[in-house]
Every structure is written in C-alpha cells, then in structure tokens.
Amino acid sequence: MNAPEKPLQKTRFDTIGKPRRRVDGRAKAIGQQLFADDLVLPRMLHAKLLRSPHPHAIIESIDVSRARAHRGVHLVLTGAEFPIPYGIMPVSQDEHPLARDRVRHVGDPVAAVIAVDEQTATEALELIDVKYRPLPTIASPEEGLAHPEPRIHDYGEQGNIHRNQSYEFGDVEEALAKSDHVFEDLFFYEGNTHLPMEQQASLASVEGDGKLLLSSSTQNPHYLHRQLARVLQMHAAHIRVIATANGGGFGGKCDPGNHEFVVSKAALMLGRPVKICLTREEVFYQHRGRHPVLMKFRTGVTKDGRLTAMHLQTLLDGGAYGSHGPASTFYTGVLTPVTYALPRFKFEACRVFTNKPACGPKRGHGTPQPRFGQEVQLDKIAERLGLDPAEMRLKMVTQPDSLTASWLRIGSNGLADCIRKVVEMSGWKDRRGKLGPGRGLGLACSTYMCGAGVSIYWNKMPHSAVQLLLDRSGQVTVYCGATELGQGSDDVLASLTAEALGIDPGNVRCVTGDTGLTPIDLGSYSSRVTIMMGNAALQAAGRVRELLATTAAEALNTLPDRVVFSQDRVFAAENPGQTMSFIEAIALAEAKFGTLAAVGSYAPPKPPGRYKGAGVGPSPAYSFSACVVETEVDPHTGWVTVPKIWIAHDIGRALNPVLARGQVIGSVYMGLGEALMEEQAFRRLPPKLSSALVHRNPSMLDYKSLTSLDMPDVEVALIEHPDPNCPYGAKEVGQGPLLPVMPALANAIHDAVGVRIDEVPITPDKVLRALEKKARGESPRVGPESFPAVPYPQPTCVLPPWEGGDGNELKGREGRQAA
C-alpha cells in the first residue's frame, strides 16, 4: 500500500486551491533570496571569457603568455585544457567549454582568464593573441542547404543538415485528394531569446573534503552534474551541483554553459573559489532560444470545416551547435495533432547548422512556431468557408481519453470549455467584426505537454524523486532535486506535501536543487515539475501518512483508514473529539517505527506509440488554452495596439491560484512580446569589416521587450479538468498559455484591417506593407513567398489507431507502399 488516500477522490482541501503567499515570497520581497552572483567565498577569484569576433574561423594559434604575465592573473585557460566535448543530448555532444580548433559563431568562447577581480581579468583578455583564419559563413538554413561545404560540424545527416526526419500517420496524399478543400500556406517565425532578468552566474569551489562544488544558475542541475563528470573526467559522486534560485530561465538555463565548466576546472586547478557572471551581451551569445522556423502547411478540410489530413513541413535554423536540437526538431511537429481531431498527419522537419549562437528550448520548445501557422491557417479556412472561427474549432476539438493519429494519449481535455469561456468573456459573438474601423478580435487555441514522457538520456529510472523526513519537533523536511526558476516549484512541493499530511505549508521545509543532498529530479523543463515532482511527493507523503495513521489509530481508538489529517491535527473520522496534534502523532509513530522517513518517485506511463521516434511528444497529460486578443491598428503607421486579452487555460487543478494566474499572465506577456517585437536577428558587416555575421541587438536597450506601459490587461479563467495522472489533478501552466497569443494577435489584425501577416514578429513595417498591398488591390499578405527544396528522408509510416495500426511502424514493402 503506497497511498492510503486517492488524491482525485479528495473533495475538501485545506491548502490546495486557496490563494496563498508562496513559501519563498518573503525572501524575495526583502532582497534576501541569494542568486548565484550574490554568493561570495573567502579567497574568491573571478573569471572572464574571451569570445570570438568571427562567425566561422579556424583558430591557427593562441598566445596567452602576455595575459598570464599580467599582474593579478592567476590562470589562463584555452581549449587545450578541455579535450572532451559535451552537449545536453547524448546524440549532440558537439561543444567544448573553450573552442579547440574552430569557432562557429560570434561570441564562441576561446579562452578564459581567472584573476583577482573582474577588472583585471577583463584587462588580461585584451592581452591574448588569437590568430584566426576566417571561413565562409552560413547565415540561414537556405544557405546551409545550398552550401554543404564548409561543414560547420563533421557530424549530422549530411552537409550542414543536423537533423532530418519524416513521419506519416496514414496516407495523407489520398486524404488530401478526397478533401473538399486543400489549403496551402507558408509561415515564418523569427528567433527570439529568453532574456531572463538574471544573467547566468556560477561559483565553483573545492570543499573541505576535496570535492567540487558548483553553485550555478541552472534549470537542470542533474544534467549539468552528468556533463561535469564527463568533461572533467571525475567520479560524479565527487561533484556537487547546487542550482541557486534562478532569476528567470524560460529554457535559457537548460543547457550546460561553457562558463560552468571553466570555473569548475579553474577551481580544481587553483584550489580557490572561482566565480563568473556573464554580461548581458554574453547572455545573447549563450542564447539557446527560439529557433527561427519556416513552415509549409497543406491542410485538407471538409466543406463544413473539419480536418481531413495535414502535411506539415518545417525548416529550423539551428545555429552553431546541437543543443536540444534533435528534440526541438521533433517538437515542430509532434504536438500539432493534439488540439483538433486530425485523421491523418504527415510531418517533415529539418534542422540546419548556421554560424549564429545555438538555438534551443524556449518556453513552448519548438511548438509555438507550428501553432502559430496552424491557428492562422484555421482562421483563413473559417473565413473562406464562411464559418465562425470559434464554432469551427469547437466542432473538432479532440476528446478526453483519446489517441491522436500519431499515438499520443490525451487524458483530461478542457479545450471546449476554454473556447466557450473566452468567447463569453470577450463578448466574441456580439463584438467580433463590429468594433469599427481598425479594431478587431482574434481567437486561437493550443495545447502543451505536462512533462516529457521520456528522459533526455535513455534510462528506466524515475524522472523525479522525493525524500521526506519528519521528526519529533514537528519538522517536516522534503528533499527533491527540482529547481526553482521563479515558477513556484518550491511552493508546489510544500503545498502538495502539506495537503497530504494535513499541515500548514509554512511548516514544510523545502531542500531542493542540490545534487549533494537531494534525490534526483531531471530539471525544470517541459512543464514537468508539478506533475512529476508532485506525484513523487504524494507517494512519499502517502507512505509517511500510513505510518502516522497506524499509531494514531491505536491512540484514537479507531482504524488507520479512519484517521483524518487536517489543520495540523489528527482526528478519528467518526469522532472528531478524539484528536491529537500532528506533533503528538509524529512522536507516537517515531516511538513505534523509529526515525520517520519515506521516499517517493515517479516515472511517466509507457506511451502507446512504439515506432522509432515515438518517444518525443508523449506526456502524462496535456494542458489546453484558448485566447482572444483585441487589437487596434493605426492605418497610417501600421502601429498595433493591444488593449485587452482574454485567456482560458485548462490547468487540471490550480494548486495556488495566485501563482497559476501569474504563470498565465506571464506566458501571455512573453507571447505578446514575441508576437510584436522580440527578435534575435543578425546582419552581415560590410566586407571591409570582415563580412562577419553579427547579432543586431545584443543588449537590453536594442532587444525590445514589453514594458509596463505596453502590457494590456489580461483576464484569466482557470478551467479545471483534473487529470488522473496528475497530483490532485494538477496539470501544467508555465508554458501552454504562451502558445495561442501570437496567432490570436495575427487573426485579430486580420479582423481589424483585413491583412494577413504570416510571420512573427508582427512589426508596424510589415502591417504597413500589407495595407499598401491591399490598397493597390494586391493580395493583402506579408509573409514568406517560397519554401526551399529540402531533402527530407523517406517517411517512417505508422497507421493511425483507427486504421488498424498497432503503434508500430510499417516495415518493408508495406511501409514503402504507404509512403
């Protein structure tokens, strides 16, 4: 017996669902929360990195002698010290902490100086002489496809193609041919970056026992721990990684960073603590942000607006390194069929290396781009068929407890309720098309996963684990490797533990994100923490609760399963007068069983798809969102104003509504920034300045994000369709609500002024260009005009569940015929 209480059957909550101050709220409000760069140790030295001014070059020589001789310099490191490569994914171990023979983008680190202070280290960087031999540069995936040489990496599919894949679920061409209409549309989504307020910082030291300690702003201490052991060639048990509180992450602190290896190595060599804090410009070079993606959708529909089949092609600009790229490539396709019933689906995706900072996971990882295309195309379909876009979507939402054509299992599903709610809140039926000139409403929907069903490296072990320790003082300590980014991970852990034990969350002490103390959690990515950490915590709490109930029942003269835990007390269910304090219950159990502790762990259910590649996309549950954006477009300037946004999000259950609402509004904010202005864009310098491919705007002054004055009011509805796979039914909320914002804005602009902007960001110049085209009687659209010939491979063919498939790919002749 693991859990004496079935979470979904619990009807009355002490903590869950009630607005509360988060457990780490006080420390943050008084400036006491320590971030990585706030840490100071005696004898601490400081590191700075020398970065490449060239986008692509061979390093012919590095002379560090002058830097080494500079007063105050303790150590200078180059790539020679780091022979072993790393990468977050086992299939893309293509980075070195410092470049060894070649630099691949402007900002690639080539050397490091460790000195008494930052100023001295910065001075010494100027004394390092690097001789580069520039190579031709690849600026875009189109260039990468056209120029297989020079290869940016000596691995990958071919030439400069990093990943290339194709899947087909049912005969898509046949279904398209039988459709009443086939819509073909091209979309482009520009890259953008996370821009966390905190720049990455790390402090490495050698502890008294000779072991390495790295305190770092990282979302994934476990993966960093593994990579440190690999690169430093150390026993992992001799390395301790502490994920300090992150000042925002949004995916940007998922990859291990060059600087983390550099300070670790330096601390080990010098026997002194070494700290680094990246400058804001360096954060733009570390990047790992949103991939620029070009997309082509061919979608078949019936005349009443139901989907028959979709063929989606994507082309990703990967930047200079692999990063999460293999997963990102999948994500531009795999979640597309989760929102609407789609009988057949084919997707082809290709990621190309370019000489720009590496792209990676940003909030929504790979899925905002196709969601933008899909939801704008649906708006075009509704317009052509004369249907209301909300009604059309309502008629084809996926069902709870269903499978997609690609064998993803959907559990609870509140998408229809989300659509109805935003339609009601926004006055959609009365206001759409009737707001007057230049004003409009647009709607879009989305879904997101609640944790990746498969770990980044293949293993059969738990994805999250929790240890719970109670003692006679009443102290309840919960240990978990999960990482606080600001999203409220610690608060989720405290509140679930507290709810299960009937105590106040303030009486739970959270120890998290420390590989030296806490059981493993894979990290804060893929919206996995609430679900996976939460299930592990409920299992551990259930086990302890059973021990407490056994001894309490004897004292209360009842049966263990009749013991109720609530409000820091323990009761007999049939006689609430029979009661003791929670502390008394601990003392009884500790006397009978010894020290009270339990562990809990969680691994996601085995996904139903069994074909090769079926591991990306499955999740224990999916969240759903619907969004309506109101907009005003100035016809003279193209300026887009957004006065109001309504959003409904199916969160399963809101554990702390204050935090849940904050995650939704924060997602809307970030989505609106991407939709209107944020772009990680590059330009070539003129030939006399080396033709280098440089970042246009690597500063907060030039990389525009929404200020307090730009942000509209957001009205949030939390829709609760509890999912049986989730703790008390709670699904994700940190990423999903970002996804519908960009297409809802594009659709609102169409409603306002009748133009289609088929690319993100939607800047005033594009709106103006489309308005001018409209005035000239041309197609009122701005967006990509062509899709290059991409050498996609033969598809892996899998029959959908309703066509007699078994989840496996078709082999041999059968598969080739289907292709």
Next chain:
Amino acid sequence: MTAPATRRQQRRPIDDGRATITLTVNGERRDVRFDAYKTLLEVLREDLGLTGTKHGCELGECGACAVLIDGQPVLACLELAVQCEGRAIQTIEGLANGTELHPLQAAFADLGGSQCGYCTSGMVLTAKALLDKDPAPSRERIKEALSGNLCRCTGYQQIWESVEQAARTLREAKP
C-alpha cells in the same frame, strides 16, 4: 544632503585609484573605500555586501538596480559611487521595519508581484518613490512609474495589483 564639492575633495582624495566616501545607507553611516571606477551598484553589492540590489543590463535599461538616493529612484549602475559622498541611500534591505515587511513587500509576496524575485528590489523601491509622492495613484500612473523596470516573469499585472494593495494599506495606516 550633498556636501559642498570643495570640502569633499579636500577631505576625500582619490589616491592610487582608490576612493573613500561616507554614505548613509539604510539609515546607518558607512565609510567605504573602493576602486574609484566603481558604480554605486558595484559598491553596494561588492563593498557593502548589500546584494539585494541586482544587475540586469549594465546600461540603465532594465531597472533591476534601482535604489533611492535622498528619496529619489536612481539606477545604481549609472551612478558613480564617488558622486555619492554624503548622500542617503535606501536599498531593499532597509525597507522592512525589523521583521515587519513594508506594505509593498507584503503585497508583492502575497499577490504574485514577485515570481523569480530578480526585478523585485528595483520594482519595490521605484513603487515606494511613487507612493511617497502620490498615495493614491491611478493604474495608469503606476504603469508609467514602473515603465523603466523590466520584469520577464509576471506580465506586470500582479505587480500593479500589489502596488495598489500596498497603497490602500498605507492610506489606511495613516488616516
């Protein structure tokens, strides 16, 4: 109050690249000696150990380093510390009354005004300067006052709500 420049120069020479000044920080008089090139932000964080003040952009765009100098919100990353002789600096560490949170701090913690917490110090101090001048600001006035402080987590709405809540609490405390 700023000391007259001539007296300051006589009393506090910069020698060998080091400067010495006297400040009032959170009500306490502090003598501090530091590398003369340092900004107020660096001196607060590195020489006075007040790490509640954050850095985000190095060029006065993000507002994370906002502190109050003689009651006015100032970006500490743009202020040379040597210019601060004799000034009264208030940082986030000096806002609570002992263990009792300032109403702005309580509201930010209770209402979701702080998620990751990195922009919070600058936000709270900028909001304090606003409420000191205008105890009942409109939503528009709050948006305007905080427009130099970037936040990447909250989408600002719960920050506006926190400032409004704190303004109510402060007004009720001072009838």
